[in-house]
Amino acid sequence: MHPTDTRDPQYYHRVVDCQWACPAHTNVPEYIRLIADGKYTESYMLNRESNVFPGILGRTCDRPCEPACRRTRIEDEPVAICRLKRVAADLRGDIDHLLPKAAAEKNGKRVALIGAGPASLTVANDLVPLGYHCTIFEALPKPGGLMRTNIPSFRLPVEVLEEEMDMILDMGVEVHYNHRIDSMKELLDEGDFDAFFIGTGAPKGKELNIPGRTEGSANIHIGIEWLESIHFEHIDSVGERVLVIGVGNTAMDCCRSSKRLGGKDIKVMARKSRPYFKASPWELEDAEAEEVEILIDHSPQCFVIEDGRLKGMVFDLVEWEENETGRLVSTKHGETFIPADDVLLAIGQDNAFPWVERDIGIEFGEWDMPVVDRATFMTTREGVFTGGDAAWGPENIIWAVEHGHQAAVSIHNYCQGIPITDRPPYGMNLVSTKMGIHEWRYSNDYDPVLRTEMRYADLEKRLSDMKIEAELGFDLKETVREVERCLNCDIQTDFTGNLCIECDACIDVCPVTCLTITHNGEEDDLRQRLMAPADNMDQAIFASESLPQTGRIMVKDEDLCIHCGLCAERCPTAAWDMMQSDLLIPYAGHESWPKTAITASTTLV
């Protein structure tokens, strides 16, 4: 193996599993440390830099960071990263003076943003401070997109939503509400804008075209449309017996909303079994805690209509088995009738671009989706960019935010005459955390406590009012407990080979057996020759240069390192140091960083 280049920002970035998994690369360990220090405002602002909506995401994020958390490989449960984010948002102080401001002088460039969802808002957040004039066109009377219409207020209070959107809008974004763009061609032809961003989401709920659908339409609703109607108070009740078809997160919002609108007997109908559910595990748990029943292996066959009114549905009872190609195939072994007053369809969402003409240079490809460059977010028509669910179909808020950041980089380059493929590079600061002989600037002790449980508002009370937030959030005691579970994966074990005397002290003390001094070889071979085999191929192994005394190399399997710092504490020559790696993420208009790490070490190298 060649010696690992730890000065490449991406190497240490990958060690920080949560940050690596986060589409927006939020610096999770640092914001958790700030919370631990009681610096909620600083923690909030650090979050806001990358994910823009910490209060919203602290309640609603799909949490790609949590399954990635190293803690899941040491014990079962990840750090409650998302809920800690909410703590920062809930307890922060005044931030008016810290928020980005619109540039004092406009740069004369005008950008049109279609749809006021998280993607467009992020683009505005990044571009307005650079002097751009941003104009948002929104079909609904209020901003937020699916954040507003799809997420019920018992999960996301409207005040939290609006406060964070206002931080952007109040910089001076021009917004046209109730202004649906019906023709992209017209907007382009007006000639008012230098660049365009399509952030219209995936607003069309999927249909279930089985017998009885049309006849029963009065009581069969598309999930996301139904949720939107609740938000705008066009709907305030539901039948006693409700069937929710589908088992994704929208289905969870539908069944829990039904509970709050007077539904008594709520059943979520799944075609497959639990391992195949699309909903996040915590949303399933929350729904079940509210006494929603989830039935598996029920495949919808037809709606039953009597006297022009919905009576229920017939389901095929199915069993699933993998066929020889590994595909799941169902066999029917019966059927059953389940009565219902209302049925909610939550089986997915589609994009819809009837308003984009097909002869204006914006090409459409498979699934009737626009052809979009993965790196630049530009469509095939120059100056027209897209992001969020509109670009590649339904994802989640945090992806929309990252798309917004990247599209903003492109729009800025495009308007300034810089090639949009010139993406500013990532950088890294690397600073020793050594404070004393065996003291570090972080809490290095491993705390074996298990994940802190969330407390909820009293069941009866929360089911009585759509607006009562279900989760209570962590109190101070719970916060203090949970922050200590973070393993500080950004505090890197940084190795300087020419200082090593091969005394084995680091290897002997490592609690998780991740270090080995051995003869060099190919990576696959090395992975099997370590103190414990490095079988997790998703995790890198570090290889040092040849060591001075024997010419062997130091190898570290990054997989299970708990960043306790004992290797550095037991190292007599400070060949190991615990250094904080801070990923420098480029945003639109940011100056670029030096390509190699800026280091401040305690050791003279």
Added chain:
Amino acid sequence: MSYIKKPVARHPKLKVNSLGLTVRDYEGSMSTLCAGCGHDGVTAALIQAFFELEVEPHRLAKLSGIGCSSKTPSYFVSEAHGFNAVHGRMPSVAAGANAAHRDLLYVGISGDGDSLSIGLGQFCHAIRRNVNMLYILENNGVYGLTKGQFSASADIGSTSKGGVVNRQGPIDPVNTALSLGATFVARSFSGDKDQLVPIMKSGLRHNGFAFVDVISPCVTFNDHQGSTKSYAHTRSHMHEVIETDFVPLRSEITTEYSEGSMQSVTMHDGSVVKLHKVAGEYDPTDRRAVLDYLVDVGSRGEIATGLLYLEEAGDDMHGFENTVDEPLVEIPFADLCPGSKALEEVQKEWW
């Protein structure tokens, strides 16, 4: 000294031995020795040896005297019996304990100060008695606890950290042990666990006094240029004479050596120690030849390492004394000491 305890988190795929223990279950408390101390390497090798030999922690007794080395029994097998003796007096405590309870596994940890100065007499007599124990001498050539004065194992011409040159001749513990009739004599290096672990396992299975001199650098006071017991000096002058492979009882012998270069010794319990001769004509069972060889190698400033001498046939202390097979501690007191009436009966024989 680290302020935190070694985290309880461990690698989920650690091997488990027949007792259901992982190597981490043989650990003790966190070391308070200097970072990089050779002694911690020896401790780690011992932990590995106990794990691989599937030693039951409550069947192990660890004893030591005074010095940095003698602190180390705290750092392995917390569940074992332990005794921290007066300076240099560990061998007689070990002999006493062994006399009382011959079924335990005895490990004595000493240093060059403890064994070669204040405890030299005790060391010699434990060898003569052939006390059944593994005796490890962690040899760094200096008194670390008192800030780096030369010890009795410092070589002529080696310098202290302050630059003073040693002019007194060393006591070589390996040559001393051989000349006193020791039946298991090895020398190794704390920075070479591949060599150290099989030697320790063989020593734990040896019926008698198993002596291992381990060059164990003092990283604070004797790891400089001019030291002959530093990591760098030991690595560049170390010369492996014998490669040891320990094959436990009822295990398949898998390592293959070319014919003629290998000697097997069957241990008391039926396990086999395979000695692979790296250095040509060398007979690890011929005491006089070994001594000659070591004097010769030593005069060139080289450090011969490996299981240098092994003799498994002889008696240990209990053999010499013809004691009962049952440990004395397990014999009821009334049988051990039948009282004055019984004594009178015995004495009648001479009346």
